[in-house]
Amino acid sequence: MTYKMPLSGIRVADFAWVQAGPWIGRFFANYGAQVIRIESAKRLDWSRNVPGGPEVVDGKIQKGAYFVNFNCDKLGITLNLSNPQGVDIAKKLIAISDVVTNNFSAGYMDRIGLGYKDLVKVKPDIIMLEMPVFGNSGPRRTFAGYGTGIQSAIGLNSISGMPDRRPGLNIALPDMGPNPTHATIAVLAALHYRNKTGKGQYIELAQLESSLGWMETTILDYTVNGRVRKPQGNRLPYAAPHGVYRCAGKDGWCAICVFTDTEWKVFCHVIGDPALIANERFATLRKRKEYEDELDELVTGWTRGRSAWEVMVLLQYAGIAAGVVETGEDLVLKDEQYKTHQYYVELPYGGGKAYCENTMLRFSETPCKVRNAAPEMGQHNDYVYRELLGMSEEEIVQCYVDEVFA
Amino acid sequence: MNMETESNKALSDIRVLDLTGPSGVYCTKLLADLGADVIKIEPPGGDPMRQIGPFYHDEIHREKSLYFWHFNTSKKSVTLNINMTGGRDLLNKLIKTADIIVETFQPGYLDSLGLSYENLKIVNPGIILVSITGFGQTGPYRDFKSSDLIGLATSGILFTIGFPEDPPTSLGASQAYHMVSSNAAIGALMALYYRAVSGKGQWIDVPMQGTNIRMSEMVPFTYWVSGKSRYRSGLEYYRARRDIFDCKDGRVVCSALGGAGAEKMLEWMESEGMVADLRDEKYEPVIAIIMGSSPGGKGTQQKIRLEAAKGLRDYPEEADHIDEVWEAFLKTHTREELFVGAQTRGVRLMPVNDARSVVDDIGLRARNYFVDVEHPELNQVFKYPGAPYRLSETPWKISHRAPLVGEHNLEIYIKELGFSDKQLAGFMADNVI
Numbered sequence: 051m052t053y054k055m056p057l058s059g060i061r062v063a064d065f066a067w068v069q070a071g072p073w074i075g076r077f078f079a080n081y082g083a084q085v086i087r088i089e090s091a092k093r094l095d096w097s098r099n100v101p102g103g104p105e106v107v108d109g110k111i112q113k114g115a116y117f118v119n120f121n122c123d124k125l126g127i128t129l130n131l132s133n134p135q136g137v138d139i140a141k142k143l144i145a146i147s148d149v150v151t152n153n154f155s156a157g158y159m160d161r162i163g164l165g166y167k168d169l170v171k172v173k174p175d176i177i178m179l180e181m182p183v184f185g186n187s188g189p190r191r192t193f194a195g196y197g198t199g200i201q202s203a204i205g206l207n208s209i210s211g212m213p214d215r216r217p218g219l220n221i222a223l224p225d226m227g228p229n230p231t232h233a234t235i236a237v238l239a240a241l242h243y244r245n246k247t248g249k250g251q252y253i254e255l256a257q258l259e260s261s262l263g264w265m266e267t268t269i270l271d272y273t274v275n276g277r278v279r280k281p282q283g284n285r286l287p288y289a290a291p292h293g294v295y296r297c298a299g300k301d302g303w304c305a306i307c308v309f310t311d312t313e314w315k316v317f318c319h320v321i322g323d324p325a326l327i328a329n330e331r332f333a334t335l336r337k338r339k340e341y342e343d344e345l346d347e348l349v350t351g352w353t354r355g356r357s358a359w360e361v362m363v364l365l366q367y368a369g370i371a372a373g374v375v376e377t378g379e380d381l382v383l384k385d386e387q388y389k390t391h392q393y394y395v396e397l398p399y400g401g402g403k404a405y406c407e408n409t410m411l412r413f414s415e416t417p418c419k420v421r422n423a424a425p426e427m428g429q430h431n432d433y434v435y436r437e438l439l440g441m442s443e444e445e446i447v448q449c450y451v452d453e454v455f456a
Numbered sequence: 457m458n459m460e461t462e463s464n465k466a467l468s469d470i471r472v473l474d475l476t477g478p479s480g481v482y483c484t485k486l487l488a489d490l491g492a493d494v495i496k497i498e499p500p501g502g503d504p505m506r507q508i509g510p511f512y513h514d515e516i517h518r519e520k521s522l523y524f525w526h527f528n529t530s531k532k533s534v535t536l537n538i539n540m541t542g543g544r545d546l547l548n549k550l551i552k553t554a555d556i557i558v559e560t561f562q563p564g565y566l567d568s569l570g571l572s573y574e575n576l577k578i579v580n581p582g583i584i585l586v587s588i589t590g591f592g593q594t595g596p597y598r599d600f601k602s603s604d605l606i607g608l609a610t611s612g613i614l615f616t617i618g619f620p621e622d623p624p625t626s627l628g629a630s631q632a633y634h635m636v637s638s639n640a641a642i643g644a645l646m647a648l649y650y651r652a653v654s655g656k657g658q659w660i661d662v663p664m665q666g667t668n669i670r671m672s673e674m675v676p677f678t679y680w681v682s683g684k685s686r687y688r689s690g691l692e693y694y695r696a697r698r699d700i701f702d703c704k705d706g707r708v709v710c711s712a713l714g715g716a717g718a719e720k721m722l723e724w725m726e727s728e729g730m731v732a733d734l735r736d737e738k739y740e741p742v743i744a745i746i747m748g749s750s751p752g753g754k755g756t757q758q759k760i761r762l763e764a765a766k767g768l769r770d771y772p773e774e775a776d777h778i779d780e781v782w783e784a785f786l787k788t789h790t791r792e793e794l795f796v797g798a799q800t801r802g803v804r805l806m807p808v809n810d811a812r813s814v815v816d817d818i819g820l821r822a823r824n825y826f827v828d829v830e831h832p833e834l835n836q837v838f839k840y841p842g843a844p845y846r847l848s849e850t851p852w853k854i855s856h857r858a859p860l861v862g863e864h865n866l867e868i869y870i871k872e873l874g875f876s877d878k879q880l881a882g883f884m885a886d887n888v889i
Contacts, residue, residue: 056650073670081646115677185846190819193799198699199806202709207700208810209628211618217700217707217808218619218690219627226671227631228844231638236845238645239466239490243850245652246469251849259825262814263844266629270522271510272811273826273839279811284605284626288508292605294614294623303624305609366600371590373606375615375624378679378686381669385610390595393669394676405680410666411643412592414573415658416650 055082071153073230126425156182185256197222465491482637533859592663607632611668612675717803
């Protein structure tokens with residue numbers, strides 16, 4: 051370790067795959083833990099093959115772009131868990147680990163002999179995280195799901211989008227937002243508790259329940275008031291104007307949010323129409339909400355002839371919240387903050403380059419940047435099996451022959 | 457109110473001072489429900505968040521905001537005017553007792569009050585300061601104001617959401633605030649771990665823009681590899697075809713014919729006489745593509761989604777017809793029938809729920825997901841969203857409802873800090889608390 055990082059000294063055995071699971075290990079790896087990602091060609095990770103963007107040649111990654119991003123800073127080993135010997139070796143690794151993560155379907159780790167009750171025998175204070183979509187119990191425990199399904203099942207799809215339109219969320223928000231972050235929080239809290247008491251524990255994160263934690267007051271509004279919330283488009287009950295406004299250029303848009311009456315007065319000055327302050331139809335938030343369609347047209351009248359960047363800067367310099375609805379191009383080429391903070395970094399990978407999300411938390415004492423792209427299949431077999439687990443040359447060769455390391 | 461022992465709470469030894477607005481309030485809820493002693497510091501008269509609706513029975517009142525209730529469970533409240541010198545003296549006394557401070561002021565504001573991290577460190581060398589802002593503490597946009605909508609806009613998510621004929625469209629339930637708050641909680645707990653090892657506190661700068669870039673699902677990456685910005689296209693990016701269909705009592709989400717499990721679905725449809733002409737030879741290649749392109753389908757390991765998507769575009773009429781027959785079948789069943797029927801056949805169909813069907817869901821009920829929270833002043837108990845995670849040794853728990861304005865002034869100022877009744881009355885008279 052050349053410099054201190056907040057999680058230096060922690061070891062994570064990361065059995066998670068696809069998207070929501072590996073991101074937990076990534077949090078640990080980026081901030082200093084040694085994270086060993088366990089893979090097998092016998093059960094290849096979806097993200098190794100799906101590019102999530104067109105293939106790129108000439109020195110850049112050709113496939114597995116998702117994998118490369120989700121597994122930055124980890125070590126990678128191959129281990130075949132459908133082979134009993136592979137399970138034994140996994141236990142040896144777990145015996146020297148602090149945390150075990152996985153997002154297999156409910157009961158899988160138990161069936162192969164790597165359930166929590168098996169793990170505490172080799173490491174009594176182990177912290178084990180599992181993420182069965184519907185939980186380990188209840189009538190849905192055998193059911194399976196994925197991010198776009200979960201966001202519909204928690205009701206997010208029913209409160210997003212424009213009013214009176216079909217639901218159409220084309221992201222998998224639970225996989226990127228609530229589930230990896232909640233899981234990381236739970237494991238970190240368990241580590242804190244272990245530091246105090248010496249006790250490990252088992253963490254069950256049912257992805258449906260975890261995602262429901264991000265539904266704000268939609269549940270209480272129903273259980274208290276009996277109200278079933280509908281989509282509100284880009285509007286907010288306690289701000290106006292509050293929306294996404296058409297700007298000049300191809301598909302140019304700027305988000306503008308005016309919360310207080312004081313801000314409204316400033317807004318009127320910025321758009322060069324101070325006489326508007328005296329207009330009673332817009333003088334108070336309640337009034338602006340009442341005449342919101344008219345208000346939005348008025349705002350668009352000002353934004354339409356200006357670039358989204360100009361709108362943002364003019365308003366922000368006057369203290370009004372505004373933000374360009376940024377495209378990929380805007381972020382990479384035009385956004386000064388993105389550049390300054392290096393929100394993405396280019397890293398060497400497979401003889402070419404990879405483009406990976408950087409760390410976003412800035413620690414004053416223990417600053418961290420993403421250092422390495424993801425490991426290639428089995429890149430750290432030697433280090434882990436020989437140095438960490440002390441296996442002999444003969445054992446290692448035999449494991450390759452027997453497809454234990456496949 | 458709090459009957460269980462302190463020992464089964466993960467963070468029972470940690471005190472947090474909560475100086476957050478909407479962008480950070482979920483961070484401190486996460487810590488409070490894991491057992492931390494979170495003290496919310498409200499200006500005299502109450503936190504502005506208490507004015508955010510919806511309200512209990514729509515009665516606009518500072519003790520009846522469901523927004524405040526939801527986000528402030530398990531916390532304590534003291535009133536304190538940090539803009540006054542006397543208030544800052546009190547705050548410094550509290551800071552001496554705290555482990556973590558979470559705040560959402562504009563960059564530089566705490567500094568202007570003499571409360572910069574450097575100064576806080578003098579008061580309490582181990583203090584961890586978590587600062588949540590729109591764009592971070594440094595950089596050309598640091599003074600820009602933000603909001604949930606602007607967080608989504610400036611991180612590349614918003615542009616990709618919605619339909620091509622609509623403006624970019626926001627997600628519901630302040631997802632950008634949840635994302636930055638959850639990342640802030642991660643930062644706080646990491647710093648806590650490091651402090652246990654090193655004895656050192658630190659300052660963590662948590663920008664909403666940066667943390668939310670993850671939720672855009674690699675929008676900058678797509679531009680970097682292809683030189684193209686991802687566009688909003690309903691569900692097309694994910695499935696090439698729509699995957700939300702009408703059923704008898706609402707909607708379900710699933711690829712046409714269940715994707716990889718199409719054979720099982722066709723058998724089910726056949727048994728109910730709803731398969732129409734889909735067994736004709738001309739649908740065979742189309743169904744083969746559907747079976748290979750769905751997420752989680754065996755085919756995804758060999759085929760690349762985009763190739764499969766292209767494949768379906770070669771059969772527009774057949775694919776449309778399959779959608780029609782599929783939807784006609786779905787319309788003969790309820791969400792629950794389809795959910796159970798498909799899942800027991802190995803197909804990952806899920807219901808499109810709203811708040812009512814979420815609260816009524818038998819799966820969530822069987823697992824006692826929703827928790828009862830007592831509101832003694834109203835003499836009522838309400839169902840709240842429950843644990844996002846279940847820890848075997850240190851269960852997540854709402855220890856009590858959100859605090860009333862200044863509910864813990866006596867406990868903190870008199871019992872703990874040792875001020876007299878008279879001094880407290882003086883603070884009140886001076887509008888310090």
